[in-house]
Amino acid sequence: MTAVKKPKIGIYGFTGCAGDQLLIIHTEDEILNLFGATNIQSFVMASSNPIEEELDVAFVEGSVSTEEEKEHLLEIRGRAKILVAIGNCAMNGGPQAMFSGDGNYEKRLENVYGKKAKFLTKPLEAKPLDAFVKVDYYLPGCPISQHQTFALISRLIHGAIPEPYPHPVCHECKLNENHCLLLDERFCIGPLTLGGCGSACPNHGVPCVGCWGPNPDGNFDHHLKLLESFGMSRDEIMRRIRGFGGSKIIEYIRDGGT
Amino acid sequence: MLDKKDITIEPLARVEGHGGIRVEIKDNKITHVEVRILEGPRLFEELVVGKTPQEDLSIVPRICAICNLSHKYAALRGLEKAVGVTVDSTTQLFRELMHHGEMLESHSLHIYFLALPDFLGYDNAVAMADKYGDTVVKALQLKKFGNKIMRMMGGRMIHGENPVIGGFSRLPTKEELIKVRDEAEELLDFAVATIDLLGELEIPDHMERETQFLCCKPPGDGYGYYGDFFITSDGEEYPVEDYKSVIKERVVSHSFAKRGQYKDKPFTVGALARVLLIGERLKGKAKEANDKLVTNRWHRNPLFNNHAQAIEQVYSLEGIIETIDLILKSENAKIAQPTEETGIGTGAVEAPRGTLIHHYEIKNGKITAADFITPTAMFLDDIEAFIRTGGEQLLTNKQLDNIELQFEMIARAYDPCISCSAHLVEVVYE
Numbered sequence: 001m002t003a004v005k006k007p008k009i010g011i012y013g014f015t016g017c018a019g020d021q022l023l024i025i026h027t028e029d030e031i032l033n034l035f036g037a038t039n040i041q042s043f044v045m046a047s048s049n050p051i052e053e054e055l056d057v058a059f060v061e062g063s064v065s066t067e068e069e070k071e072h073l074l075e076i077r078g079r080a081k082i083l084v085a086i087g088n089c090a091m092n093g094g095p096q097a098m099f100s101g102d103g104n105y106e107k108r109l110e111n112v113y114g115k116k117a118k119f120l121t122k123p124l125e126a127k128p129l130d131a132f133v134k135v136d137y138y139l140p141g142c143p144i145s146q147h148q149t150f151a152l153i154s155r156l157i158h159g160a161i162p163e164p165y166p167h168p169v170c171h172e173c174k175l176n177e178n179h180c181l182l183l184d185e186r187f188c189i190g191p192l193t194l195g196g197c198g199s200a201c202p203n204h205g206v207p208c209v210g211c212w213g214p215n216p217d218g219n220f221d222h223h224l225k226l227l228e229s230f231g232m233s234r235d236e237i238m239r240r241i242r243g244f245g246g247s248k249i250i251e252y253i254r255d256g257g258t
Numbered sequence: 259m260l261d262k263k264d265i266t267i268e269p270l271a272r273v274e275g276h277g278g279i280r281v282e283i284k285d286n287k288i289t290h291v292e293v294r295i296l297e298g299p300r301l302f303e304e305l306v307v308g309k310t311p312q313e314d315l316s317i318v319p320r321i322c323a324i325c326n327l328s329h330k331y332a333a334l335r336g337l338e339k340a341v342g343v344t345v346d347s348t349t350q351l352f353r354e355l356m357h358h359g360e361m362l363e364s365h366s367l368h369i370y371f372l373a374l375p376d377f378l379g380y381d382n383a384v385a386m387a388d389k390y391g392d393t394v395v396k397a398l399q400l401k402k403f404g405n406k407i408m409r410m411m412g413g414r415m416i417h418g419e420n421p422v423i424g425g426f427s428r429l430p431t432k433e434e435l436i437k438v439r440d441e442a443e444e445l446l447d448f449a450v451a452t453i454d455l456l457g458e459l460e461i462p463d464h465m466e467r468e469t470q471f472l473c474c475k476p477p478g479d480g481y482g483y484y485g486d487f488f489i490t491s492d493g494e495e496y497p498v499e500d501y502k503s504v505i506k507e508r509v510v511s512h513s514f515a516k517r518g519q520y521k522d523k524p525f526t527v528g529a530l531a532r533v534l535l536i537g538e539r540l541k542g543k544a545k546e547a548n549d550k551l552v553t554n555r556w557h558r559n560p561l562f563n564n565h566a567q568a569i570e571q572v573y574s575l576e577g578i579i580e581t582i583d584l585i586l587k588s589e590n591a592k593i594a595q596p597t598e599e600t601g602i603g604t605g606a607v608e609a610p611r612g613t614l615i616h617h618y619e620i621k622n623g624k625i626t627a628a629d630f631i632t633p634t635a636m637f638l639d640d641i642e643a644f645i646r647t648g649g650e651q652l653l654t655n656k657q658l659d660n661i662e663l664q665f666e667m668i669a670r671a672y673d674p675c676i677s678c679s680a681h682l683v684e685v686v687y688e
């Protein structure tokens with residue numbers, strides 16, 4: 001791609017907790033620079049009167065969970081040169097996709113809203129953005145990290161290609177010299193989870209719950225066996241692993257999960 | 259002059275989540291008002307069934323990023339009742355410290371970044387920086403400070419896992435606490451100055467009408483953000499376990515979200531409700547701020563929620579100082595262990611934007627049923643009622659310039675959290 005000056009940016013939120021957009025707003029030391037270095041056309045959570053035109057970069061948070069969101073995503077893709085999925089919900093579907101594909105979505109919907117409910121826009125079982133459109137870059141996280149976010153934005157501003165960060169949570173946990181919680185036979189899925197959080201939870205003596213989603217390099221098969229050796233049933237393990245793995249983690253645990 | 263046509267404001271900017279406002283007008287009269295929730299359903303009540311309490315604690319804060327620790331705290335209070343956990347007094351102080359951090363983070367975000375641009379005539383807070391640079395910079399500092407406490411107690415700025423059943427996995431050191439205490443003292447002047455800044459704003463009165471208020475009654479005689487009872491503006495008091503009979507869900511045919519009502523009428527929750535119901539418990543500079551700002555109009559005008567949040571910023575900064583002083587004199591906190599595997603528990607806290615209820619039923623260590631009632635679900639009806647009154651007044655007076663902005667300002671004043679309320683997505687009943 002060619003270098004762009006003051007790229008036109010749009011920041012959008014679909015179904016999720018808005019934590020990734022909030023994280024951008026919470027970059028107290030950088031937010032004034034971000035508004036200065038880019039041309040933010042649409043960031044509804046922070047500003048009124050969005051301008052919805054051609055975009056150099058669209059950042060999209062959240063899963064696609066309604067028909068209307070699906071249409072909106074296609075519309076954004078149509079006018080964005082680069083589309084970045086931000087956060088676990090956009091990248092993997094998020095916690096709302098933990099039962100993805102089990103065939104009981106309609107039943108769950110009915111349990112919460114009742115039998116006769118008719119929706120103003122059709123609800124869809126949560127899916128990541130790339131189930132519908134081409135995603136150019138991913139910023140993983142729950143929420144995304146400030147460091148990775150600004151590294152990606154800086155690269156895009158300068159016409160450079162952002163690099164993926166294919167390391168598990170364990171990588172950062174080791175750098176932080178934490179005691180490994182697996183040695184205490186605690187249920188930690190850091191080895192299976194994308195890093196970038198700086199091992200936030202193990203730093204506090206709390207096991208990784210996998211909230212950044214699956215790390216494709218993880219040795220899923222072996223880790224499941226390790227967790228089983230702690231005396232936990234396969235069902236229990238699968239239930240916990242799927243908490244934040246969205247619809248994509250199924251690919252990695254398909255064989256191990258049966 | 260031509261009649262004003264129907265108004266659709268979508269998306270509703272500077273709120274958390276994806277929503278809109280629709281006002282239908284016929285013959286210069288308002289026929290229908292609707293605050294629309296456009297986020298997809300996430301079905302959290304279903305997601306946590308079959309999970310352990312600790313798993314639930316990781317999942318439910320993901321309902322909302324801004325008030326993630328309020329969700330964690332409400333869940334803790336509900337789950338701990340269900341599994342027979344009583345935390346020690348030092349742990350309780352640390353939880354209050356954590357909650358003060360979230361109040362500062364959320365209130366400062368709302369007052370300066372989401373609400374104030376309307377009053378000063380800007381699209382966003384960054385655009386305000388040219389003329390109000392000092393306020394924007396100090397507001398960022400205050401927000402950063404709130405986030406710092408959330409990171410310290412929560413384990414991460416957003417969605418930390420450090421609060422666990424029975425306590426905290428890691429507690430801050432004495433040095434960290436003293437630093438935070440000092441910073442709270444430094445920021446107090448700005449929080450007090452904000453009282454004067456808001457006090458000078460001209461607040462429109464077109465939407466004024468009587469409403470009702472509800473909040474948690476804090477234990478003891480101080481102000482606070484949690485309790486096991488609700489108190490209401492008609493002088494009633496209810497145990498939180500009775501939440502289903504106190505806050506009734508309303509379903510109307512044709513256009514129809516489930517909404518909370520109290521005694522068949524809309525009600526307000528949030529900083530405004532708290533200041534009006536328990537403001538007499540305030541002390542120190544927060545009491546001075548309360549005495550300076552609160553007037554009878556507050557009972558009839560939701561825009562004063564912004565001011566009420568400003569009073570709570572002062573309260574929380576003073577609260578942080580007081581809480582840390584108490585912690586430094588207390589015995590070390592320990593993590594309390596569950597004594598039951600089966601039970602029922604209802605937890606209530608005051609999230610920044612109002613009363614938040616988490617109800618759980620647990621059998622053999624696993625959740626069998628859960629119910630979450632969020633503040634935004636409680637006050638959607640009240641927002642609509644104020645928009646209707648304001649709209650009728652503005653139409654009668656033919657004040658049609660910027661009528662959309664007037665409606666948006668009413669909705670924004672509540673600091674609505676649409677992600678939170680999304681489990682009450684608009685439902686049409688045939």
